[in-house]
């Protein structure tokens with residue numbers, strides 16, 4: 485067996501990334517990992533990669549799917565709205581501002597919303613003077629952008645309908661939105677990201693997601709939506 489980074493034989497300890505790349509354990513120490521797909525970045529495994537000025541790394545393979553133009557962005561927004569719609573979740577885009585922001589701006593906007601991890605956060609929804617503001621990190625690939633957006637749009641839907649959920653159920657439900665996107669794409673990256681959400685041991689984002697996923701399995705979208713709507717505080 486040979487290393488996928490240096491091509492030399494692997495005789496003892498090695499790592500395997502979710503894509504099946506096998507590499508000598510000593511490459512990990514000074515290796516860089518793609519923030520999107522978790523591949524170890526190297527000429528042979530990813531054709532190289534680059535670093536954003538905010539510290540994130542991205543491999544060449546993912547770089548090709550970054551959302552670059554406003555047109556690509558609005559196309560992505562519309563397709564997420566449509567995917568949620570097909571499950572029975574109606575969201576009207578008027579009253580929602582979607583902005584692409586840098587990491588610092590995103591981190592500053594969550595200072596008062598404690599439950600998010602500052603390092604890994606990719607999106608946030610803020611209610612500002614009766615208008616929902618969704619901030620999404622710049623430089624995401626189409627799949628990441630859509631999964632983050634689906635999560636944030638479910639926050640809007642929950643809030644708009646005055647549904648009160650504890651943190652665990654709330655974030656768990658919003659992660660169902662990301663799962664819709666992953667399942668729709670169903671390519672290798674989407675499967676890996678869905679799997680890592682399912683295996684997440686965070687008490688809110690992971691446990692909450694598994695709870696809401698089991699609710700969805702029992703009830704289906706239509707009933708789950710009416711259970712939530714009947715639970716509101718109107």
Ligand SMILES: [Zn+2]
Nearest residue numbers: 487489490508
């Ligand atoms: Zn090697």
Ligand SMILES: [Zn+2]
Nearest residue numbers: 518521543546
């Ligand atoms: Zn990548």
Ligand SMILES: [Zn+2]
Nearest residue numbers: 635639655658
């Ligand atoms: Zn959230």
